[in-house]
Amino acid sequence: MNKTRDISVIGGTGDFFMARGIATIMTDSFEGDVYFRLRVDIKLYECCYTHRAHAPCKEMVFFFHDIVYNGENYKNATSAIVGAPDWGNRTIMSSPNNFGDMIVFDDPITLDNNLHSPPIGRAQGMYFYDQKDTFSSWLGFSFVFNNTDYKGSLNFAGHDPLMNKTRDISVIGGTGDFFMTRGIATLSTDAFEGSVYFRLRVHVKLYECWKLL
Amino acid sequence: MNKTRDISVIGGTGDFFMARGIATIMTDSFEGDVYFRLRVDIKLYECCYTHRAHAPCKEMVFFFHDIVYNGENYKNATSAIVGAPDWGNRTIMSSPNNFGDMIVFDDPITLDNNLHSPPIGRAQGMYFYDQKDTFSSWLGFSFVFNNTDYKGSLNFAGHDPLMNKTRDISVIGGTGDFFMTRGIATLSTDAFEGSVYFRLRVHVKLYECWKLL
Amino acid sequence: MNKTRDISVIGGTGDFFMARGIATIMTDSFEGDVYFRLRVDIKLYECCYTHRAHAPCKEMVFFFHDIVYNGENYKNATSAIVGAPDWGNRTIMSSPNNFGDMIVFDDPITLDNNLHSPPIGRAQGMYFYDQKDTFSSWLGFSFVFNNTDYKGSLNFAGHDPLMNKTRDISVIGGTGDFFMTRGIATLSTDAFEGSVYFRLRVHVKLYECWKLL
Known part of the structure; x- marks a missing residue:
C-alpha cells in the first residue's frame, strides 16, 4: 500500500540492449479487485558508461x-629544471610566473608533514608551469610504493592551479596493489618557501578499484 | 510465435560468476502441446571489462x-618552446619536421573558430614533435573551464599525427563537472599559418560519464 | 541437497541501489517438510567501481x-635528448643516473627482437630519468599501428624502474581498434648497449576492452 515502490530493471533486448535501472511504480487508480492502473516511471542507468559514485573504494x-x-x-635538491623558455634558464625560475619551466622530480613521500619523517615511497615525474598570467602547472607523475603497506604505483596526470586552496587531478591508472585503479587526487599546498621548497598534501580518492584474481 | 526472441541473462555463479548477456531462443521443433525443443544461443558480455558503446554520454x-x-x-604568444634537440633552439622550430621540439602552451578555448571570440576556458599543457620523417606530435594537456556552463577540467593524452585530416586522442580523466570521465577527442587542424599560429577543432566524445552523489 | 549453493543478486533499490552480487545459501536446519531455516551470505560487488579481472580481454x-x-x-638515431638539468647536455646522458634527462623518441616496433625486422608500427613519445640514486624513468608515449592487423593507437603512462627485471606501466587509453581500452603493459629490457641502444619487450595486457557499435 506504499504510494511508490521501486523495482529493478534487470536487463533488456533490442533497443534496450543490456539496459539496467529502476522502475518506480505508483498505483494510479483501482476499483476493488477488478481493475487497477499503474504508473511506471523507468529510469535507466545504462550499463558501462554511466556510473554513479557514492563513495571512494579507497582513500x-x-x-x-x-x-x-x-x-x-x-645534495639536498630533489628536483631540477630541465626545460625553460628562451628567456629562462635552469637554475632560476623564469619570470613572470615560471611560465614554460619544466621540472623533473624525485621527491620523498611521507605520512605526515615532516620532511624528515621516514619516506614511505617516492613521488617521481615532472611538472611544468603553463600559465602566463598566474602560477599554474601541469603534472605527470607516479607515486611509487615498496613497503609493508603498499607495493605498486599510482599514476597521475592533470592541471594544478596552485594558487587555489585545493585542486583536483586525475589518477589515471596504477600497478601492483593499485592495479587498474582510477580516481581523483585533491592537492593542497601545505607549505612553501619561495621557489626552493614546497610541500603538497595529496588526498587520494579512488573510485574505480580492481582486483586481479 | 516469433522465429527468434531474446531474453536477458541476468547473472551467474561459479564459472559464470557475474556474467550478463543475451540469450536468443529459437523453437527448433515441437509436436502439438506435448513436446518442444528450444535452441538457445547465449552471448555473454562479461561484466566490467568488455564494454559496448552505442553513443557518447556527452559531446x-x-x-x-x-x-x-x-x-x-x-605579448601575443600563447606558447613557448622549452625543449629542443641539440641541433635546435627555442625560437625557431628545428629542422626537419620539428623533431624533438617541446612546447608548453596556455591557449584560449573558444566556441567558434574566431581567435578573438570571448574565451570560455584555457587549453593548458604541452606537446612535442616525435616523428623524424613527417610532422607528428604527442599531446599532454587539460581543458580548464570555470564558467556558467562548465566548471572543472578534462585531461587529454595521445598521439596526434597532424598531417591527417582528423585524428583521435584519449580523454584520460576529468574533474569537477567532468569527474572521472573518459572518452575520445577527434582533432582537426582548422587553420595554420607557418609555425606561428594554428587552430585546432576538438570534438570531445565522452563514453564514460560519472556522477558523484 | 548441496551444502551451499549460489544465487544471483540481480539488483536493488534504496540503500541497495543498483547493487549486484552473489548470495550463498545454506540450509541451517530443517524439520521434515514443516520448517526450515536458511542462512544467506550476501556478497555485493557494487556496480561500476569495484571490478574483478579474471584474465585480459586482449594480450x-x-x-x-x-x-x-x-x-x-x-641518421640511425631514433631519439634525442631535448631537456637536461643545468649540469647536463643534449649529446651525453647526465651523470649520475641520467637524472633530469628528457628524451623524445620515434622508435620502430617489431614482433620479434630483431631491430631489422619489418616494423609493424612506431612507438612515439617521451621518457625522462627521474631518480637521483639509480636508473629509473617515467614514460608517456603511444604505440601507433596502421597495418593489416591493427589500426589505431595505444596510449601509455607510468613509472619504469628499469633496473628491475620486469615492471608495469599503465595503458591509459586507445583509439581505433583500441578504442577506450585500459590495461597494463609489462616491460622488460631485452638488450642494451651503453646509453646508445636499448630494446624493450612489451607485454600488453588489456583488461578493459570496448567496442564502438
Missing part, C-alpha cells in the same frame, strides 16, 4: 616534498 | 588557438 | 628499439 592521505635545484643545493 | 565541440613564441611576439 | 607482445642521438649518429 589515502600523503605528503610529498620538493626541493628545486638552484645551482647551489645539489 | 562537445571547441576550438583552441596556439601562437608560438618566435623571439619577437612575447 | 599482445611487441618489441621496440631506441637509439639515442649522441652527436654523431643522426
Whole structure:
C-alpha cells in the first residue's frame, strides 16, 4: 500500500540492449479487485558508461616534498629544471610566473608533514608551469610504493592551479596493489618557501578499484 | 510465435560468476502441446571489462588557438618552446619536421573558430614533435573551464599525427563537472599559418560519464 | 541437497541501489517438510567501481628499439635528448643516473627482437630519468599501428624502474581498434648497449576492452 515502490530493471533486448535501472511504480487508480492502473516511471542507468559514485573504494592521505635545484643545493635538491623558455634558464625560475619551466622530480613521500619523517615511497615525474598570467602547472607523475603497506604505483596526470586552496587531478591508472585503479587526487599546498621548497598534501580518492584474481 | 526472441541473462555463479548477456531462443521443433525443443544461443558480455558503446554520454565541440613564441611576439604568444634537440633552439622550430621540439602552451578555448571570440576556458599543457620523417606530435594537456556552463577540467593524452585530416586522442580523466570521465577527442587542424599560429577543432566524445552523489 | 549453493543478486533499490552480487545459501536446519531455516551470505560487488579481472580481454607482445642521438649518429638515431638539468647536455646522458634527462623518441616496433625486422608500427613519445640514486624513468608515449592487423593507437603512462627485471606501466587509453581500452603493459629490457641502444619487450595486457557499435 506504499504510494511508490521501486523495482529493478534487470536487463533488456533490442533497443534496450543490456539496459539496467529502476522502475518506480505508483498505483494510479483501482476499483476493488477488478481493475487497477499503474504508473511506471523507468529510469535507466545504462550499463558501462554511466556510473554513479557514492563513495571512494579507497582513500589515502600523503605528503610529498620538493626541493628545486638552484645551482647551489645539489645534495639536498630533489628536483631540477630541465626545460625553460628562451628567456629562462635552469637554475632560476623564469619570470613572470615560471611560465614554460619544466621540472623533473624525485621527491620523498611521507605520512605526515615532516620532511624528515621516514619516506614511505617516492613521488617521481615532472611538472611544468603553463600559465602566463598566474602560477599554474601541469603534472605527470607516479607515486611509487615498496613497503609493508603498499607495493605498486599510482599514476597521475592533470592541471594544478596552485594558487587555489585545493585542486583536483586525475589518477589515471596504477600497478601492483593499485592495479587498474582510477580516481581523483585533491592537492593542497601545505607549505612553501619561495621557489626552493614546497610541500603538497595529496588526498587520494579512488573510485574505480580492481582486483586481479 | 516469433522465429527468434531474446531474453536477458541476468547473472551467474561459479564459472559464470557475474556474467550478463543475451540469450536468443529459437523453437527448433515441437509436436502439438506435448513436446518442444528450444535452441538457445547465449552471448555473454562479461561484466566490467568488455564494454559496448552505442553513443557518447556527452559531446562537445571547441576550438583552441596556439601562437608560438618566435623571439619577437612575447605579448601575443600563447606558447613557448622549452625543449629542443641539440641541433635546435627555442625560437625557431628545428629542422626537419620539428623533431624533438617541446612546447608548453596556455591557449584560449573558444566556441567558434574566431581567435578573438570571448574565451570560455584555457587549453593548458604541452606537446612535442616525435616523428623524424613527417610532422607528428604527442599531446599532454587539460581543458580548464570555470564558467556558467562548465566548471572543472578534462585531461587529454595521445598521439596526434597532424598531417591527417582528423585524428583521435584519449580523454584520460576529468574533474569537477567532468569527474572521472573518459572518452575520445577527434582533432582537426582548422587553420595554420607557418609555425606561428594554428587552430585546432576538438570534438570531445565522452563514453564514460560519472556522477558523484 | 548441496551444502551451499549460489544465487544471483540481480539488483536493488534504496540503500541497495543498483547493487549486484552473489548470495550463498545454506540450509541451517530443517524439520521434515514443516520448517526450515536458511542462512544467506550476501556478497555485493557494487556496480561500476569495484571490478574483478579474471584474465585480459586482449594480450599482445611487441618489441621496440631506441637509439639515442649522441652527436654523431643522426641518421640511425631514433631519439634525442631535448631537456637536461643545468649540469647536463643534449649529446651525453647526465651523470649520475641520467637524472633530469628528457628524451623524445620515434622508435620502430617489431614482433620479434630483431631491430631489422619489418616494423609493424612506431612507438612515439617521451621518457625522462627521474631518480637521483639509480636508473629509473617515467614514460608517456603511444604505440601507433596502421597495418593489416591493427589500426589505431595505444596510449601509455607510468613509472619504469628499469633496473628491475620486469615492471608495469599503465595503458591509459586507445583509439581505433583500441578504442577506450585500459590495461597494463609489462616491460622488460631485452638488450642494451651503453646509453646508445636499448630494446624493450612489451607485454600488453588489456583488461578493459570496448567496442564502438
